[in-house]
Amino acid sequence: MKLVEYAIPFFILAILVELAYGILRGRNTYRVNDAVSSLSLGVLSQAQRFVTLGLGGYVYYLVTAYFSLPLMDAGHWWTWLLAMLLYDLCYYWSHRLGHERSIFWAAHVAHHQSEDYNLSTALRQTSTGFLLGWLFYIPMYLLGIPAEVVVTVGAINLIYQFWVHTRHIPKLGWLEWLLVTPSNHRVHHAQNDIYMDRNYGGMLIVWDRLFGTFQEELEAEPPVYGIRGPLRSFNPARALTHIYLDMLHDSRRTALWRDKLRVWVARTGWRPADVARSDPRPKPALAEFRRYDPQVGPWVNAYALAQLVAVILLLGALLLLAPAYLAGLAGWAVLLATTVTTALWLDRRPVREVLGWELARLLAVAVLLGLLAADGAGAPVIAAGLAYLAVTFGLLLPVARSAAEVVQAPDHGGAEGGNGAVAE
Template sequence: MDFTNPLVYGVPCFLGLILLELTYSKTHDDHKNLYDWKDLSASLTMGVGSALLAPLIKTISAIVIFNYVYEIFNPEINGVRTNIMGWESFGYAWYVWLICQVLDDFTYYWFHRQNHMVRALWAAHIVHHSSDNFNLGTAVRNGWFTILYKPLFYMWLPALGFPPAMVVVCLGIEALWQFQLHSVYIPKMGIIEKVFNTHTMHQVHHAKNVEYMDKNHGGFLNIFDKIFGTWKELDENIKVEYGVTHAPNSYNPWVILTHEYKDIWNDTKRSKNWYHKFMYIFGPPGWSHDGSTQTVKQMQKALKEGKTV
């Protein structure tokens, strides 16, 4: 069964909503500085680049990788798709869709969290966090290299027996939800916040305030953040500062895309010890062999102890 990726319809909506939010912000005094023209231009450039690259790479990943995994783990036996573990591969019943979407969200949580925990992955993901602004334009400020490894996190779903087309659609639904979270105009939403990842929670995720860093990695649910200890509610008494602690300080898209890779390369040359080199690449961002820089956990521990960060 063939389905159209929801993002095909989402992209025109993205552009329309960005224009709407931009117009509204410029005509209302409370958020006149919500958008910076150069910053928006850089975000849109990277968004367009991602949109051009994604069909090619995602087509390869969805058609080749997901289908290959699905075929290997779910061969036809007497005309029936059967998982190698013994159960019949899943169809398109409504409850299968629901289960797949929840498992997609679980996978997104760990994919997203590892993007913050492993510096080589952070180098690709930092692009999305590099803006000092938080708006719908920032939502399309996506790195071009995350597409290369993201499908690897989701291969287990077709391996279990979920049809590849279903997995792709669930990925698209996740992306649609993520886009609309990038707005400061939506306040806390009461009981909805008990279950779903909301706009104020995502403001926390994009903040560079030490107490907010590496929090709220969820997609459309917040349960996995709560289970695994990474959930943080927005404190309206704390002024949110958006961006990253080591910003590219440039509106040049190529600099924004590659600056962290350059920093990793320079850091690996700081020590001849091969373990140190490995940690500069695959350790948490901020790790250093001489304590000259700190990880988020180290900064948060220092903040808790009342030390200067």
């Protein structure tokens, strides 16, 4: 069952409800730029299926066929209960090592880059987890849990984690001892010293209590969201690759061969001594942290929201059409190009530079429409694509003017300011 895909409309509705509630209560936790960035990464994470090969799935097949215990009966309730508990335990260790080892942090970091905390943050997912994330769930297949059960409980686990990404729900009494709640997951997303590398559970917080990684949210220590080495960009390509590139840079430049290998498996934050001396990367103290919040004109914000809607609709169309690989690859490329170009506007890059990327992107959209038409897409899909091209081309002039007219200002707001965000 495609539970996550079916849940997407409810996710969007919940985001809109949270936004409206925050505005009405004077406690808005959304900014256009940060929310568009998070949701763009969510779109790309769903679109990765059009370009990636199922290495993990093939390994699971081999394990089930040649190494596992006899398959359990998917019709028994205890199979599902065991699968739910075991999946959450596997997720705990996957998540924990995703923070404690560089190669896994490179995939996971995108989820933590948001400097806001709201339901859109929940959808800020990686597109590179498929590389190694499957390793942690091999024990489930070894024990003979059927693949359809593993996939279903995995989807349930992921859907559960959506609602805990909010600042509007307080502590929930005795449930704080058993379940992952908004309060203890706020701790997980904070960069305060006392909160870092804590509360890794997916559905159950008992694993953190058992393995010594639990930290309660403290009233005297409000969480500050984001990462200690801030990205300072809304570009999804940078968000997904910057840790990989940093590791590659350190591995190439260090003189010692053991350090060239250690870079990839070391504890997060470790760097070879010789490279750290010649190319230091100091991380600002928490007291100096300011949210990245370049100020842009209203046309740019409106355009960014419109492009977000467009990529969500395109993703939905591609999922329904299930195109051939070449068209799917082109669709993924258009989604990536659109989210990257939108981020360039939000990052307040030079207008001429962004317009050049826009024209190249629109050409890619035209190529995609040609491939979809050859793949048998109906006239309504092609007509919608042509209308999108015409409308987008018409919007570029007012968007460019709005971007050019913005008074030059610092590229960040205060710790709780900028773009309409209000502290709780």
